[in-house]
Amino acid sequence: MATEIKAPTFPESIAEGTVAAWHKKPGDSVERDELIVEIETDKVVLEVLAPEAGTLTDVMAEEGDTVESEQILGKVGEGKTSGDGSGKPDAKSDKKDEKKAEAKSDKKPSGGGKQHEVKAPSFPESIQEGTVATWHKKVGEAVKRDDVLADIETDKVVLEVVAPADGALSEIKAEEGSQVESEEVLAIFTEGAGGESGADEGAGEESTGERTEDSAGEKADEKVGDKILAPAARKMVAEHDLDVAKIEGTGKGGRILKEDVQKAVKDGSAKKAAKPAKPPAKAAAAPAVEGERPEKRIPMSRLRRTIAKRLVEAQQTAAMLTTYNEVDMSAVMSLRAQYKDTFLKTHDTKLGFMGFFVKAASEALKRFPDVNASIDGDDMVYHGYQDIGVAVSTPRGLVVPVLRDTDHMKIADVERGIVDFGKRARDGKLGIDEMQGGTFTITNGGTFGSLMSTPIINPPQTAILGMHKIQERPMAVNGKVEIRPMMYLAVSYDHRMIDGKDAVQFLVTIKELLEDPARLLLDV
Template sequence: MATDIKAPTFPESVAEGTVAAWHKKPGDSVERDELIVEIETDKVVLEVVAPEAGTLSEVTVEEGETVASEQVLGKIGEGKSGGGKDDEKSEAKAEEPAEAKAEKKADAPAAAGKQHEVKAPSFPESIQEGTVASWNKQVGEAVKRDDVLAEIETDKVVLEVVAPADGALTEIKAEEGSQVESEAVLALFAEGAGGESAGSGSEASAATADDSAEAEEESAGDKILAPAARKLVAEHDLDVNKIEGTGKGGRILKEDVQKAVKDGSAKKVAQQPKTAGTLEQAAAAAPVVEGERPEKRVPMSRLRQTIAKRLVQAQQTAAMLTTYNEVDMGAVMDLRAQYKETFLKAHDTKLGFMGFFVKAASEALKRFPDVNASIDGTDIVYHGYQDIGVAVSTDRGLVVPVLRDTDSMKIADVEKSIVDFGKRARDGKLGIDEMQGGTFTITNGGIFGSLMSTPILNPPQTAILGMHKIQERPMAVNGKVEIRPMMYLALSYDHRMIDGKDAVQFLVTIKELLEDPARLLLDV
């Protein structure tokens, strides 16, 4: 059966390419992953390799011709059909003793079904690469169709890679922590492999997996470490000689290292400095500190790297300034207390503070279009809509999903969306499109107890509103001192775009709308 040789998937910005050179001719034998043809685009030269071993039987697109994304370039057959040596090989194969055939069959891996390449998802143009965060399945382990095999962490979301069918992984090509590009091959997968259903073939598959893993293993003294174990040892700075391997031949497996980390039995002993030969050497020697002083070095996640990059970029490129005010939250709190039970029954969600702030910000953005604008080079982009991002804290870092067209949303819709965003953000299930765009951002440090802060802009937006903790304070009300629930508000803005007067009036507008929520209904 012939196999198609297809052009790669071109990026959205590349419409077509040209066949630059064929490295094989019809009739030539090729090995799997051997370079066959090169395609030249207006940006890069793409290499096309053989999807499997065989013979190049047909070339459908000649050199110099134009091809589209994933167009068939040629075909690979199983082997030459002519006489000569191939016929002799076929005859020899036919005369092979039955015992030899049975022996070969026993040695073959259990992956008797169709072979698949497990690839990374197609990343959007704004994402260049990702990191293999974890493998949820190991080589030889039986999986069902659509089971999650691996997770890839990008600077925005965690993407899941699922099994294409029932079967098992036969080889992992991208280990945990490695960088991968869009549609890169992560592993090889075989239908029907793995588990007890494979019978005796599963043992052969496991043996094949052991051989593959052994090629990647690394020795440390007398110990042999599996790749995943080697990574964990480096992360936790452990003494390999104190870890007992339970794998084949005493290999140290990932589980062995995890057990040593949990027990604390493989920590390195702080070395005493050698005796200094001179007073200068003695002075330069590191001091000996008694007791444990643990340190842990782990690579920064891609999300954390992106957060750091964008925050520094915002401070370096924007003329950032912050103005403050305070708002009496008594009216909003009274409204919540009065209607929270009715609201919960009617909308099946709790009535929080964020819905009021989003609606107040939407109204203020309509009155002050400069605050709702963004800077693109030397141009100012005025947005005729209000898309408000809401900062959500997760274990991986801060993400900012966007509420679209907030002016037309009801408070119940806002509250439901924010609850959904928070849950999916913590589970890593937010889509990339849900975190792109946005004309304004609201961040709430008050849920963690922050009394006042200076929020940093989220480029290319020109303003961000910071909410804080509600604190009871003595306030002068109509000539009398009263204890009122007060909140400090902070508006950071880009002074290149927004004048101080507009920024202050924008914040005052939000204050007035919150202190008298009826204004939100009456549009005054």
Template sequence: MATEIKAPTFPESVAEGSVAAWHKKPGDRVERDELIVEIETDKVVLEVLAPEAGTLSEVTAEEGDTVQSEQVLGRIGEGKAAGGKEKDDNKNEKKTDAKADQKATAKSDAKADKPASGGKQHQVKAPTFPESIQEGTVATWHKQVGEAVKRDDVLADIETDKVVLEVVAPADGALAEIKAEEGSQVESEAVLATFTEGAGGDAAAPAEADASGGDEGVDEKVGDKILAPAARKMVAEHDLDVSKIEGTGKGGRILKEDVQRAVQAGTAKKAAAPSTAPKQAASAAPPAFEGERPEKRVPMSRLRKTIAKRLVEAQQTAAMLTTYNEVDMGAVMSLRAQYKDTFLKAHDTKLGFMGFFVKAASEALKRFPDVNASIDGSDIVYHGYQDIGVAVSTDRGLVVPVLRDTDSMKIADVEKGIVDFGKRARDGKLGIDEMQGGTFTITNGGIFGSLMSTPIINPPQTAILGMHKIQDRPMAVNGKVEIRPMMYLALSYDHRMIDGKDAVQFLVTIKELLEDPARLLLDV
């Protein structure tokens, strides 16, 4: 009975896709969970794996065809070879070994005739940029012409004014030509380079060439172990030591199930390599300046240009004013000290201060809708939700990912979201959609030691809250002088939209909620 190969279930925002590449031809043997075809949508490339082991008997959607969600792409027969005869396990292994030997001989002959042979050529294109991004800059080429690469290895980074986008290899092979050098400006889907499948093998070590150049449907011998294709893929994904895995297949063949058991047991991990961090750090150090009055001129990054443009634009177009207040952080600090260990065990994340500020700001925004509004030309847009952006500092500059619907989020959700944003922002992994929108912004200069500052509004928003350093100061409390942990708060607002009275009362509301956190629970 034939097994249908179906396209994946597409997300709601993806209507259809196109068949990008078939990795098998009718008559080819396939293993369960082996990559068989790729579906390219307008956002991502989706991999379709073989649902069962057998032989690809029919292809119903050719390369380039447009397909719908869960459409039948082809069919797999029950273990029939290209000649149509049934094969038992012993025959399969013998034929597999013979096939591998034939391929090895053919590769040797091919290398003797053509040292740098390559297969199908691809155009390496820039990603499709969102409507808000017109162009990008080729920041870095991670691979050079002729250098052997694996499928999905990062070839280049494209820097836009919001995020860094990665361009990956379409297959195993090598770059044949680079058409857009580092620093050049490129538009959406511009051709960056040409790529040749299977090329670049001579640049690799012989053992590496043998391991990577084989057909994914053929068993591979590593040392005295034989790996099935699906097992080989899992070993590579988890970076395991094959010698530590016991095979249960015919002749000690390592199957996918054997690798899964080794992963769960944690018995096949590779020994940690000696650390080379100090050497790497030394090699990455910038060259020493020479002379008595050294200078260094470098071009401004695209992100830095965008930050500069938006900040100047905000000051030139908005009637910006800042009001200040101070908050006694004693209650929040006491609550945090009391429950931080319990919170960590319950939610697997640390309890910080930002969660309290985000929840307090969400409540205050509900009470003062003008502060939660934005200006669009001559119109005022009132938002019935609270999407709060949290400013994150990275090596490339300041980015502001947005927490959506913060009014319905728990403090644990806020803290997890901020930790995730911070990590991915520093790694350059934030998506463009995660930094768009937002009805209000919070920035925390206190983590760098700032005692007081004037934050600049993030257009088209009309207000931004600035947090600062917590510092012990003498305060008059019930007629007595006490040392209290105090923080200055700053609210910059657009006076075109927000009156001074509303701005001051908004900031006082945040102060009151933080000084008595029970108000956040009681909604008073």
């Protein structure tokens, strides 16, 4: 009985994919969970594994065909694939196939093979266009599959455009600074082209990237390394900056699969050796300008323009007010000092202040649902969950990634999430979906020394909490003057939605929870 091979279930943001490569042909034997075909989408390359051991009997979607989520791609059935009746591939047959592949490779023109259109990613509805920020590769320069070719800067994030295969760019159609729309063609890419990525004579590499075990193959390995990575594994290795030489592959022929990389990440066995610290880079010299009163004019980045537009709109459309209070941070600081080493050892992340504020805000939002609501036209939308955005400063501007369901998160989860957001925000690696849908925002100007400020609401949200610098001040405590670490808090709110009484009580609730952190644990 034949078993259907189906495309993976695509997420909602991906409508369809393209059959990039079949690693087996009809009549070939396959093992259960062996890589059989790859589906390329506008965001990632998905691996399809054999559902059962047997023989590939049918291919119903050829390479280059467009397929939808869970579409049938082929079938695996029972059957013999070689003369010995064992169901295993015949060694002689394999060698014939290898020789055919080598002969085919030898006949390929030096200029490369199949051409691909390199397109901009599919932008979500909230993003109309993007700007080609940087081309990382030049025409004719050899690249590997999944290498970053270009960066597209949108209103919210920088999107990476990767190489569809080994080869080189043969033409760039959208230069740096060009405005591009969703899925617009950016360049033409040719497989096998480029000074270093083309198949060397006798290199013995098949188009799938697997190498034969002859002396010519060893020569190729010296150039590209002795590890064969599946596309998903290669991407994960890059994301976690791992040493491929330290990862053991469990796939066919030692191929490194995604699961092998996940295991290496989990046990920490493939970390790269620490590099010596580099001396701080010198600031780029300002362009020479004649006269004693120099000026420099540069175009405002797309992200900076969007930030400016949204801030002005927030002030023009919302009836924005701000209420202030101050919180004694003694209890939180004492708790942090007492448990910070144990916390780090247990959770592998530092115990900061943000975790306490996010948890206190989550509890206060449950008690004051108006503050957790948003305005949509003439409707008021009440959210039965707490998704808190945390403002992060980057060289490109301010971004607000969102922590989801913070009322169910532990403080350690919050701290890890914020550290991850901060790192990826500075590297421009945040996804669009990670910065959408928040119900409330927290911003911490105290990181930069701000003693007090008036935060601006992040529409369509109706409130934002501003944290500030902790500063020791003389306070009256039980009739005596004591020096206490104090922080000013500010809540800006939309008076169309939130009454002043609720805004003040919301902020007082946060103050009380922070001054007695045990209340967060006891839910009182």
